[in-house]
Structure formats: C-alpha cells, structure tokens
Amino acid sequence: MNAAQWFNNGVFGEPALILGIIALIGLLLQKQSAQKVMSGTIKTMLGFKLIQIGANETGSSLSNMSAVIQNSFQIIGIIPHNETITAMAQMNYGEEIAVIMLIGMVVHLIIARLTPIKYIFLAGHHMLFMSAMLASLLISSSLESWVTMVLGGIILAICMTFSPMISQRYVRKVVGGDQMAIAHFNSVGYLLSGFVGSLFKSKKKDVQAPPLKKTKLSGFFQDHMVVIFIFTFLLFLSASIFAPSGSIASMFAGRHFLVVSIIQATWFAGGCYIVLAGVRMLLAEIVPAFKGIADRIVPGAIPALDCPVLFNYAPIAAVTGFLLSFAGGIAAMAVMLQLQFTVIIPGVVPNFFSGGAAGVIAYHMGGKKGLVAASLLHGFVLSLLPVFLVPLLSNLGYLRVTFADIDFSVVGIIVDAIMGLFQ
Amino acid sequence: MKQIIVACNSGLGTSLMIRLNIEAIMREIGMQVAVEHTDFTSLKAHNAKLVVCSAYIMDSIEDAEDIEIIGLDDIMDRQYLKDELMKSIVFQEWLSEIE
Numbered sequence: 001m002n003a004a005q006w007f008n009n010g011v012f013g014e015p016a017l018i019l020g021i022i023a024l025i026g027l028l029l030q031k032q033s034a035q036k037v038m039s040g041t042i043k044t045m046l047g048f049k050l051i052q053i054g055a056n057e058t059g060s061s062l063s064n065m066s067a068v069i070q071n072s073f074q075i076i077g078i079i080p081h082n083e084t085i086t087a088m089a090q091m092n093y094g095e096e097i098a099v100i101m102l103i104g105m106v107v108h109l110i111i112a113r114l115t116p117i118k119y120i121f122l123a124g125h126h127m128l129f130m131s132a133m134l135a136s137l138l139i140s141s142s143l144e145s146w147v148t149m150v151l152g153g154i155i156l157a158i159c160m161t162f163s164p165m166i167s168q169r170y171v172r173k174v175v176g177g178d179q180m181a182i183a184h185f186n187s188v189g190y191l192l193s194g195f196v197g198s199l200f201k202s203k204k205k206d207v208q209a210p211p212l213k214k215t216k217l218s219g220f221f222q223d224h225m226v227v228i229f230i231f232t233f234l235l236f237l238s239a240s241i242f243a244p245s246g247s248i249a250s251m252f253a254g255r256h257f258l259v260v261s262i263i264q265a266t267w268f269a270g271g272c273y274i275v276l277a278g279v280r281m282l283l284a285e286i287v288p289a290f291k292g293i294a295d296r297i298v299p300g301a302i303p304a305l306d307c308p309v310l311f312n313y314a315p316i317a318a319v320t321g322f323l324l325s326f327a328g329g330i331a332a333m334a335v336m337l338q339l340q341f342t343v344i345i346p347g348v349v350p351n352f353f354s355g356g357a358a359g360v361i362a363y364h365m366g367g368k369k370g371l372v373a374a375s376l377l378h379g380f381v382l383s384l385l386p387v388f389l390v391p392l393l394s395n396l397g398y399l400r401v402t403f404a405d406i407d408f409s410v411v412g413i414i415v416d417a418i419m420g421l422f423q
Numbered sequence: 424m425k426q427i428i429v430a431c432n433s434g435l436g437t438s439l440m441i442r443l444n445i446e447a448i449m450r451e452i453g454m455q456v457a458v459e460h461t462d463f464t465s466l467k468a469h470n471a472k473l474v475v476c477s478a479y480i481m482d483s484i485e486d487a488e489d490i491e492i493i494g495l496d497d498i499m500d501r502q503y504l505k506d507e508l509m510k511s512i513v514f515q516e517w518l519s520e521i522e
Contacts, residue, residue: 311479315479
C-alpha cells in the first residue's frame with residue numbers, strides 16, 4: 001500500500017475522521033487545553049455517527065409514510081426538511097460533504113480577507129446542508145472525485161459570501177445598520193419578501209413600522225420536536241382515513257391506524273432529534289474555530305448569523321409570517337396536486353424559520369399589508385421550488401425528503417444549468 | 424459545578440453564538456463555568472440553574488422556581504449580555520463565591 005492508497009482508504013475514506021481532523025486543527029489553533037482538544041475531537045466524530053444513526057431511523061419512518069400516502073392519494077409526497085435530507089446524503093457522500101465544507105470555509109475566509117465583501121457566514125448547519133446539496137448534485141455529473149470536491153467547495157464559498165450580501169439590503173433596515181447580516185440559505189426568499197413588502201410602503205417617508213406587542217401565541221410552535229410529531233401524526237392520520245379499507249392494517253401487521261400513526265410519528269420525530277443532536281455535536285467545535293480564525297484574519301468582518309436573530313425585531317410579524325407562509329405552502333401544494341404526481345408537502349420547520357424571518361423583513365418594509373402579501377407569496381415559492389430540485393438530486397435514490405429553503409433550489413438549478421453547458 | 428445553558432429553537436445557530444459570547448465574558452472575568460448550547464426540546468433535561476436565550480423564546484419556557492432565565496433582546500451585543508448576567512441572582516451568587 002503506497003501513501004496515496006493509505007490516504008484514500010484511511011483518512012479520506014472515513015468522513016468522521018476528516019471532520020475529526022478539522023476539529024482537531026481548529027482546537028489546536030485556538031490553543032485549547034489537551035483535555036478540551038481530545039473531547040472536542042471525539043465529540044465531532046460522535047456527532048457524525050449520530051447523524052448516520054438518525055438518518056436510518058428517519059429513513060425507515062419516511063418510507064412507511066410515503067407508502068401510506070401513495071396508497072391513499074396516488075401521489076408522491078415529498079417533505080422538505082434540511083436535517084433529514086442532509087443525513088441521508090451523508091450516508092452515501094459523507095466524504096465529499098466533509099471536504100466540500102472544509103474547502104468552502106477556507107475559500108470563504110480568503111474572499112472575506114481579500115475582497116471588500118466582509119461577511120463571515122457563521123451558521124455552520126447551513127454550510128453543512130449546502131455542502132450536502134452540492135455533493136449530491138455534482139456527483140451526478142460524473143466528474144472526478146477531487147474535481148467534485150474542489151468545485152463544490154468553491155461554489156459553497158461563493159454562496160456563503162453572496163447569500164448574506166443579497167439579503168443585507170433589507171436586513172440592514174430591520175437591524176438598523178451593518179453590525180450583522182443573516183446567514184441562512186433563504187436569501188432569495190428574503191429578497192423577494194423585502195421587495196414585495198416595499199411595494200406596500202406607506203406614502204409618508206421614513207415612518208418606522210410601529211412595534212407590535214409581544215404574544216405567547218408562538219409558544220407551542222417553539223418546541224420543534226412536538227411540532228414535528230404532530231405534523232407527522234396528522235399526515236399519517238389523514239392518509240390513513242383516505243386509505244382503502246383494510247390496507248393500513250395489512251401494511252402494518254394488523255395494527256389499528258391510530259396506533260400506527262402515533263408510533264410512526266414518534267419514530268420520525270425521534271430520528272430527527274438524533275440527527276439534530278448529531279449536527280449540533282458535529283459543529284460545536286468547528287464553528288467556534290472558524291469564527292476564531294475569521295476574527296483574527298478578517299478585520300472589519302460582518303458576522304452573518306442564523307435567521308432567528310430577526311425574530312426579536314418584530315415577534316408578532318415572525319409568528320404571522322410563519323402562519324401565512326404555511327398557508328401559501330398549502331396553496332402551492334393544491335396547485336401541484338392539480339398538475340402532477342410529485343407534491344411537496346409544506347414543512348412546519350422551514351416555514352417557521354424562513355417564513356418567520358421573511359415576515360419580519362416584509363413587515364419592516366411594508367407594514368401589515370406588506371407582511372400579508374409577502375408572506376403568502378414567500379410560502380408559495382418556498383413550497384413550490386423544491387419540485388425543480390428533486391429531479392436534480394435523483395442519484396440520492398428515491399427519497400421522500402428534500403432541501404427546504406429557497407437558496408438550495410435556486411443554487412441547485414443554476415449550478416445544474418451551468419454544468420449542462422459543459423457537457 | 425457552575426453551568427449555564429443557552430437555548431434556541433434547534434440549538435444550532437443562535438445558541439452557539441450566544442455561547443461563544445458568554446465564554447468570552449467568562450474568560451474576561453476569570454470564572455470557570457461550563458456553558459452548553461441546546462435546543463428548546465432538551466432544555467429541561469439539563470437541570471441548569473441559569474438559562475440564557477433570546478427574548479423571543481423566553482415567554483414560551485414554562486416558569487420553574489429554581490431556574491433563572493435571561494431573555495436577550497440583542498443577541499450580538501456582548502456588553503449588554505454582560506450587564507444582564509451581572510443583574511442575574513444566580514450569577515451574583517457565583518461572583519460572591521469567587522471573591
């Protein structure tokens with residue numbers, strides 16, 4: 001065995017090891033204690049394994065769900081959920097995803113250091129999701145493995161730089177300056193809602209939208225595991241009610257559909273919880289190291305943060321944005337049901353985050369009218385676009401889950417079109 | 424052991440950023456505190472005395488007698504975070520212990 005083979009079969013064959021090494025280097029660069037270095041490295045690798053374990057569980061439950069939905073409605077229902085699809089992609093392309101993410105972070109820092117675009121993308125989970133999308137997409141174009149990784153890394157870096165920049169035009173108005181930006185791959189959606197919102201701008205110049213009072217309405221929706229359970233339960237339940245009589249019992253060993261729905265919903269939510277815990281553990285050391293390096297080498301950096309930071313600026317607009325966005329998603333589903341076989345079922349979690357942040361932006365730009373119009377349209381687009389992404393990721397297999405937020409679809413479609421030019 | 428739990432909806436983005444700020448403040452004042460970030464669902468399993476989160480989700484956390492919750496209106500402002508911590512009863516106890 002020569003050095004290259006050892007490298008490929010040893011370190012680069014195992015994504016958990018690549019990620020462990022990234023964390024190790026990050027921790028050493030930060031001059032952490034030996035104990036912290038060791039525990040951080042181990043936890044990063046554990047996180048990767050947790051994602052795989054969770055992927056198995058959510059996958060089993062999802063295939064049951066799609067069987068039930070197909071049996072009852074004769075459609076293919078696809079759920080947009082970033083964590084689940086990333087976990088599925090990691091089972092096959094873990095190595096590519098890890099390397100794309102590493103190259104993406106390095107190139108992103110180089111861009112921030114050398115160009116006037118100083119955004120530092122600090123939402124590690126969205127880096128991971130975009131890496132997974134790019135790996136799944138690029139592998140279908142039968143490039144050499146290393147080309148896939150380098151190209152994917154460069155595209156990821158470009159996305160990480162431009163996504164905060166695109167939405168900053170409106171985010172700046174919400175947060176009142178350039179002290180921070182938004183790192184969430186829904187920037188095209190924010191641009192859309194900001195634009196639609198601004199159409200409803202009141203005639204009086206520079207009138208700030210009045211602050212809305214706080215509410216506890218959102219309380220129930222904050223606990224996402226409970227929400228995912230209820231959502232999955234309702235999906236199973238409604239599919240079971242419309243199922244041909246006896247078919248649910250024959251699919252699930254004679255059990256009552258109510259029991260089946262509860263068990264399947266706990267299974268899916270449980271799997272999601274494991275994936276979520278895995279993503280958190282995987283990134284708990286990598287993101288701080290990334291931020292530490294960025295702080296040192298990029299003077300004047302603008303930190304770009306995950307989208308819930310916007311919720312505080314208009315809590316009611318966030319809740320309204322979420323609910324209206326979901327309503328827009330239902331409308332998109334109704335349209336898809338009329339037109340075709342594959343239907344995107346609007347997910348609660350993407351509508352909560354993207355819809356909520358889009359609502360805050362729309363409200364600041366165009367008051368209540370702007371909020372309503374922009375949120376409905378945003379939800380419609382959010383649930384419609386993945387239809388175009390699903391066929392591009394076909395080499396992941398016939399999964400019933402896909403990426404949720406708008407940028408994943410937009411970047412996927414653009415990259416696919418560019419790749420098409422060269423083939 | 425002194426422990427602060429930072430919570431947000433999925434425990435991925437916002438909570439990690441607040442955690443980094445808290446850790447920087449702890450280094451500044453030389454206090455040994457374990458800071459963990461977590462999601463809303465797992466919050467109760469941590470049994471912490473002091474919880475930090477964004478004001479947006481603070482209202483949704485059920486009141487518990489022995490837990491002190493700090494809800495932040497501004498997530499990025501480190502000085503504001505430090506002021507809020509200094510106002511906290513649990514934190515003042517910890518401060519008096521090290522003095």
